[in-house]
Amino acid sequence: MKDVATRAGVSEISVSRVMRNAPNISDALRRKVTDAANALSYTPNRLAGALKSQSSNLVAVVLPSMSNAVFPAVLDGIESVLDEQGLNAVLGLSGYDPDREVRVIRELLSWSPKGIILTGVHHGEAVRGMIAQMDVPVVQIMDIEGDPIGSMVGVSHSHAAIAAADHLHARGYRRIGYIGAWNERPERSLARRLAFEQQLQHHGTPLVAAHILEDRSSARIGAAATIALLTEHPEIDCIFYANDDLALGGLFYALSAGLDVPRELGLMGFNGLDIGKATPIPLSSIETPRFQMGAKAADLLLRSRTEGPQTVDLGFRVFDGGTT
Amino acid sequence: MKDVATRAGVSEISVSRVMRNAPNISDALRRKVTDAANALSYTPNRLAGALKSQSSNLVAVVLPSMSNAVFPAVLDGIESVLDEQGLNAVLGLSGYDPDREVRVIRELLSWSPKGIILTGVHHGEAVRGMIAQMDVPVVQIMDIEGDPIGSMVGVSHSHAAIAAADHLHARGYRRIGYIGAWNERPERSLARRLAFEQQLQHHGTPLVAAHILEDRSSARIGAAATIALLTEHPEIDCIFYANDDLALGGLFYALSAGLDVPRELGLMGFNGLDIGKATPIPLSSIETPRFQMGAKAADLLLRSRTEGPQTVDLGFRVFDGGTT
DNA sequence: ACCATTGTTGACAACGTTAACAATTCAATT
DNA sequence: AATTGAATTGTTAACGTTGTCAACAATGGT
Secondary structure, three states: OHHHHHHHOOOHHHHHHHHOOOOOOOHHHHHHHHHHHHHOOOOOOHHHHHHHHOOOOEEEEEEOOOOOOHHHHHHHHHHHHHHHOOOEEEEEEOOOOHHHHHHHHHHHHOOOOOEEEEEOOOOOHHHHHHHHHHOOOEEEEEEOOOOOOOEEEEEOHHHHHHHHHHHHHHOOOOOEEEEEOHHHOOHHHHHHHHHHHHHHHHOOOOOOEEEEOOOOOOHHHHHHHHHHHHHHOOOOOEEEEOOHHHHHHHHHHHHHHOOOOOOOOEEEOOEOOHHHHOOOOOOEEEEOOHHHHHHHHHHHHHHOOOOOOOEEEOOOEEEOOOOO | OHHHHHHHOOOHHHHHHHHOOOOOOOHHHHHHHHHHHHHOOOOOOHHHHHHHHOOOOEEEEEEOOOOOOHHHHHHHHHHHHHHHOOOEEEEEEOOOOHHHHHHHHHHHHOOOOOEEEEEOOOOOHHHHHHHHHHOOOEEEEEEOOOOOOOEEEEEOHHHHHHHHHHHHHHOOOOOEEEEEOHHHOOHHHHHHHHHHHHHHHHHOOOOOEEEEOOOOOOHHHHHHHHHHHHHHOOOOOEEEEOOHHHHHHHHHHHHHHOOOOOOOOEEEOOEOOHHHHOOOOOOEEEEOOHHHHHHHHHHHHHHOOOOOOOEEEOOOEEEOOOOO
């Protein structure tokens, strides 16, 4: 910066002000500085700037993993807003491991981010303590039910489960099964299943069986689980899956086996991925606004200085495909 | 840090050394400091640390977008290595826009990252200049053909295209078409198509037609393009797609239309996504090591201090599914 | 007992920027 | 011409760490 200042014949602080385009800068000064800066192709050092100004233009983002198609979309949404505001995301992946999540959050907080976006609402005292100490705005995404640290942006997984149960009941299914994976991590999968079971009970058609896999979700696993569940409980006429990957596996199996979907077997997924809308029979699912969730979370984070913590229910939509 | 030092009854520099676990620290000192640090739940300020030490534990990662399933996997790979080394990724998305990419790179470099991972090998003077000035290690991923700035990790897209052409020829297809999207961004898609066409020519069975869409890839678009291409060129007996999303769309259309795959119509994708292995007929494709690409790129970045720039060909595999 | 070596701790300054305050300029008003 | 106040620029001192160098203690070999 000193070099730029010398070359432009002004003080360092003037360079600083032009670079940040602070108010009350004369055109003459701005010209001199930008010319000098370009000539030297000067890049400001944000580490120093953030250190001094105690605010960093970094936003910490903690997600479980990129292997579930939901989170890339969320990240796209987050970046779309951050980019527009000249902010950068520092990313941490927890791998669904609470200990690793704590470690990652601690690391990210050490960059004094402008805010932090966390996934889910289940965070222990360790996390709450760190956040409180740093006094950093928090937005938690995915869920809107629970005891949040800051703002929440997401959908009601229990309402979504109830809507799914209602939809399947309305379609005439009476002997319904459930397939989940990855030991029902994250917790919201469990919450969803429980609400689903309760609503089926309420309809007088209790869940026939739930098959929870240990592996991570994938279409292949979904197909295998579908076979297993139907073998053990041949009376099942419909399956609700924890996500579209599993459901697609089920659908592909059903197509191969020549089952009459949706008459002989109904299939319902969760998330409403694009791919499910292009299958020979479009997959019925619960559409969740993933991109928007990320965008809104970033947006809320930036507003949270002025407005307080909020809860935003982005809602879901029952996508009535051909599999139910 | 001062508070911790006071509480522990030592100097600030000793706290610093314990926190960084520098060598030559007595157990007694370490105990005192860690106790005090825990009691105060002290989090070091990395901005200050990085500023002073001129090295930041941040790695800049520039990807085009998260909406293509390739990049989340790459990012997972990158994070797996960074996490293990206690580094953090600062992410920037270019949206396939060169101008935006330049802007993003400039932003990320202002954090004095330890290294930067870029996508592709097509970078102009603006980028090269910034990189050179900052003297930061670079790894470019995806391609291994071109004029790199630093190291390259990826696969040979021209070899992959040749392998695809050979495979389809060996399977007996003689009237082959091609479907691409997004105006053949990124450039490697174009390179792949050209190599593919050339190899078909070499076999004496030139490409019947190429259909390049303006929209971004998706299964739905793939189905529509397949219909369009087959309508215009009913003689086509096989289609090579720019990616699996498009190819899956083609496969779903073929299944719905009752076409006899692979006899009446062959289909080949690119990337080897998991979902393509669970479809009623597994999708033939070129498998690319996406996760490994990210992991190797991060690994190379860390080694590049000692070892120089390198080119790593991770290779591909022809996945011989049921659609060819 | 001496010196060289290694291990351990501390004092000080500096990393590159910006907040806070001070000083100057300049146009508008009296 | 004097006065005012806003607009513009400059001076100084940090932000919270760590590199450098110095000092001191412990160790081991002669």
